[in-house]
Every structure is written in C-alpha cells, then in structure tokens.
Amino acid sequence: MTDKANIIQLIKSRRSIRQFQQRPIPTEVLIDCVDCARLAPSAMNLQPLEYMLVTAPELVERVFPHLAWAGYIRPYGNPEPGNLPVAYLIVLINKNRIKSRYANDVGAAVENFILAAWSFGIGTCWIGTIERTQLRQLLAIPEDFEVDSVIACGYPAESPVLEEKDDDVRYWKDEGRVFHVPKRPLKSVLHINKW
Numbered sequence: 765m766t767d768k769a770n771i772i773q774l775i776k777s778r779r780s781i782r783q784f785q786q787r788p789i790p791t792e793v794l795i796d797c798v799d800c801a802r803l804a805p806s807a808m809n810l811q812p813l814e815y816m817l818v819t820a821p822e823l824v825e826r827v828f829p830h831l832a833w834a835g836y837i838r839p840y841g842n843p844e845p846g847n848l849p850v851a852y853l854i855v856l857i858n859k860n861r862i863k864s865r866y867a868n869d870v871g872a873a874v875e876n877f878i879l880a881a882w883s884f885g886i887g888t889c890w891i892g893t894i895e896r897t898q899l900r901q902l903l904a905i906p907e908d909f910e911v912d913s914v915i916a917c918g919y920p921a922e923s924p925v926l927e928e929k930d931d932d933v934r935y936w937k938d939e940g941r942v943f944h945v946p947k948r949p950l951k952s953v954l955h956i957n958k959w
C-alpha cells in the first residue's frame with residue numbers, strides 16, 4: 765500500500781475504544797502523539813492548548829471515576845473491570861490565550877493525537893463528560909486552564925463495527941458485546957455543486 769492509502773485507511777478504521785488491554789504504552793510513544801497535537805492548525809496561531817499526560821498507574825486509577833462512557837447505552841459501554849484505560853491525555857485550554865474560535869483548535873489537535881495514537885495501534889476514547897472540578901483538584905491543574913476533554917488511551921480489547929445507517933445515531937452493543945457505531949452514509953452528507 766502507498767503511504768497515502770495507509771493514511772486514508774488509518775482515518776477510516778479509527779473507532780472509539782472503550783475496552784483496553786492492560787499492557788502499558790511506552791511514554792515516548794504518547795509524547796510523540798502529543799507532539800502531533802501540538803503541531804495542529806490553530807486559529808490566529810494562538811496555540812491556546814496545553815496537555816497533561818497521566819501514565820502513573822496509581823493516578824490513572826484515580827482519573828477513571830470522574831469520566832462517563834457511552835451515554836446512549838450507559839452503563840453497558842463502560843470499560844469492564846480488567847479493561848480500564850492505561851493512560852489519559854488531559855486537554856487544557858489556556859484561558860489567557862483564548863479568542864473566539866478556540867473550540868475548533870481542540871478538534872484539530874485532538875484528532876491529530878487520536879490518529880497518531882491509532883497509527884501506533886493505540887485505541888482512544890475522546891471524553892467530554894467529565895467531573896471537571898474533581899479532576900482539576902486531583903491533578904492540581906491551575907485555575908487559568910480550562911479542562912476541555914480527556915482522551916482515554918490503551919491498546920484495544922475490542923473491535924467496534926461501523927454501520928452505514930441514516931435513521932438513528934445511537935450506537936449499540938449486541939449480545940456478543942460487540943459495539944456497533946452508526947455513521948450517516950456519504951450520499952446523505954455530501955452535496956456536490958448543488959443541494
């Protein structure tokens with residue numbers, strides 16, 4: 765396969781992972797993924813984002829209770845005991861550098877991180893439902909940083925299945941505990957030259 769085909773395949777094959785192997789991720793690999801986030805586009809090149817990696821097992825354990833998983837099927841999408849994330853990326857917005865369009869910066873940076881991680885075979889789940897006050901206290905995050913989101917990381921212990929589906933956006937788990945993720949078909953979302 766060409767490099768280009770590999771990148772397309774990487775993007776298309778990424779799914780959110782919520783069941784993880786307990787194998788540790790080398791810290792230098794996670795740092796390389798953060799480096800990819802750092803290099804993402806940023807409105808007015810303000811670069812308001814900073815990142816905290818949580819890799820120490822005793823701290824990783826204490827982050828987990830502050831996160832919520834797979835809201836449509838709660839609690840069935842939760843990581844099962846023995847399948848918890850092994851590391852987290854905490855995405856922080858420096859409020860002193862915020863201007864109006866920072867939200868797009870987060871999207872670009874996090875997607876870079878997630879795709880870089882996937883290129884190393886690392887699964888991720890982007891988590892926005894967070895007990896922010898408790899997490900800030902736990903990690904001693906300074907007040908001038910907003911906790912935007914948390915990216916749970918680990919080698920996958922599941923293989924979610926993509927479903928081309930336009931009538932319902934809710935993902936589901938089947939009786940074999942396989943996660944199914946509906947995506948609106950290309951023909952439903954793409955308009956070429958006319959609506």
Ligand SMILES: Cc1cc2nc3c(=O)[nH]c(=O)nc-3n(C[C@H](O)[C@H](O)[C@H](O)COP(=O)(O)O)c2cc1C
Nearest residue numbers: 778779780832833834835889890891892893935945
């Ligand atoms: C900004 C954002 C916040 C999200 N928050 C959560 C969350 O709190 N908990 C969770 O389990 N998944 C969360 N997700 C993951 C989505 O549920 C997931 O991306 C979606 O179901 C599509 O699945 P896919 O990532 O496998 O394509 C979030 C995704 C994004 C982009």
